[in-house]
Amino acid sequence: MERYDVVIIGAGFAGAATAWWLRRFGVDSVLLLEQEQVPGAHASGKNAGMARQAVPEPIQCLLAARSVSFFKAPPDGFTETPLFAENGGVFLGPEPEDPRLEQLRHNAMAAGVFTYFGERLEAIERAPILQDAPFHSALICPTDGLVDIHSLLSAFLRGSALRTGVRVQGFESSEGRLTAVKTRDGSIRCERVVLAAGAWSRQLGTLAGGLPVPVTPRRRHLIHSGPIPWADPLWPYVWCLNPEVYFRPESGGFLLSPCDEAVFEPGSPPTDPEAPLWLASRLSEAVPRMSSIPVARSWSELRCFTPDGEFCIGPDPMRPNLFWVCGLGGHGMTTSAAVGELAAQLITGADPFMDPAPMAPGRFA
Ligand SMILES: Cc1cc2nc3c(=O)[nH]c(=O)nc-3n(C[C@H](O)[C@H](O)[C@H](O)COP(=O)(O)OP(=O)(O)OC[C@H]3O[C@@H](n4cnc5c(N)ncnc54)[C@H](O)[C@@H]3O)c2cc1C
Incomplete structure (x- = not known):
């Protein structure tokens, strides 16, 4: 059976940015699975592309500001065309x-x-x-502006193993831990699963035996x-x-x-x-x-919200090797670079650049 360190479900901004940062943190064995034929088929490819840093939730302002700094000066070779226009x-x-x-x-x-x-x-x-x-x-x-969303998503996906047209239908587990994801073509073993499935996250979390994080699509x-x-x-x-x-x-x-x-x-x-x-x-x-x-x-398209409006980023309290990155509401494109970085830090055990506690899935337990 195939095996990866990390399987990420969903190739929107949440999954793609997490994959990109995981590779920066030295995790190479990462597979992205996307149910649609192309990545970004839902919110991530159909949003308004406005990078907005003044938002009602203070934590999301921090994430937005960090992301916009990234968009303005991305690493060499990140994109071939300009990513960000500072229209204000x-x-x-x-x-x-x-x-x-x-x-x-x-x-x-x-x-x-x-x-x-x-x-x-x-x-x-x-x-x-x-x-x-x-x-x-x-x-x-x-300093707000407009982002080329297709260029950004492609840049986050570049270099990652991605399989499109593959829907995760279930999970295998042993002794309280997930051991594999199930697809129509068979199971894929993994050490860890990242749930970055946008509107589908809640139902997949339940299927995985995790917390039914209340994510509402609007x-x-x-x-x-x-x-x-x-x-x-x-x-x-x-x-x-x-x-x-x-x-x-x-x-x-x-x-x-x-x-x-x-x-x-x-x-x-x-x-x-x-x-x-x-x-x-x-x-x-x-x-x-x-x-x-x-x-x-x-x-x-659908934007997905938790009841308190904060993002949901962190390990599942019931399934320790299930990691959530969802509920990004109306700011998931703007904050993507920082969200992916934070998720990758938490997954790899690196020091997070900010306190992730207000975004922990466990708050819904
Ligand atoms: C109309 C609109 C305008 C917006 N405008 C802005 C804006 O201007 N600025 C901004 O910052 N944000 C904006 N947003 C919000 C932003 O688009 C989202 O926050 C962000 O795209 C969410 O990314 P995601 O990866 O969590 O979700 P998604 O993009 O929905 O990605 C999740 C992916 O998971 C896949 N998936 C689900 N279940 C499975 C499964 N079982 N197996 C395999 N794959 C699966 C889905 O097919 C999907 O591709 C807007 C959203 C909308 C709808």
Whole structure:
């Protein structure tokens, strides 16, 4: 029977970044298994690519800041094309002093990420489409930006053993430890299993005899406008808090989201034909000049959340050689480099660069 030190289930950002860092820490016998024909077929290949460092959870700010530093200066040869464009990010609040924006600024600054409240005029200078938008505060994050997500995922996967079209269907165990993963083509022995299966993580964890970590998948739509003559690729991403809606420059036009979050079962969620209407309705309130933006294409995918909103990274308390990397919510691309590094440190027993306790799966025991 085949044997690996580590088998990673899932070739999205969680699995790919963990594999990349494991190799950096000297673990070469790593196999990634991906049920789809291509890696990144779910959230990791269909997200908005915005690297956002000011988020409501302070721990995720630290992870985001560390990742963005990595994206700006990756190791030599990591990618062949530029990974990161420092367009900046602008958050718009409906009140002159919005406590949510204050909190985002506080968290970002504590993580060493410079942000400031800009004048209305400055926000409009950065994205002139905001001219008659009814916002009263603007938090500006100049070092945020846009990531080439396909290039990033490919870079994390380069050099790792990856098998696509292979679904893990079960596990073998002995004396409380997992000994192999089962696939349609047979079992693969391993010393350790990493569960980086996004929306499927909870059901796989249960199948492995681990903790049923409560990870809830929530659907989110993205809409591409197609090319628009007045679109400027240098604009920042713009995130309005009320009503919640965001947009960023993309492929000669814009990528936009109505920030929907309905709960769905693991899988490929259906794309609702009404999503462009939700978007138009939110834009008509938040950025009226954008409300009749054309729609070239829409899609949706699942973002996965734990009940407390923190990531789930660490060993399973019931199966010591089962390791979780999931529940990355809406920030799994931005934080991927740091998440993979932390996971690899914990797996190899190296000193972690931060206290992982708030993310431990055992908190759900
Ligand atoms: C619309 C949208 C916009 C987003 N925008 C942003 C953004 O701008 N910035 C940001 O930082 N984040 C964003 N995110 C969040 C980010 O995409 C996710 O946090 C991240 O991709 C999660 O990565 P993952 O590897 O955990 O999950 P996934 O990408 O879902 O990967 C899990 C993989 O596991 C595989 N798998 C599952 N079960 C099995 C099995 N039994 N056997 C083998 N393989 C299996 C799946 O096929 C899947 O490929 C967005 C997400 C969505 C949906």
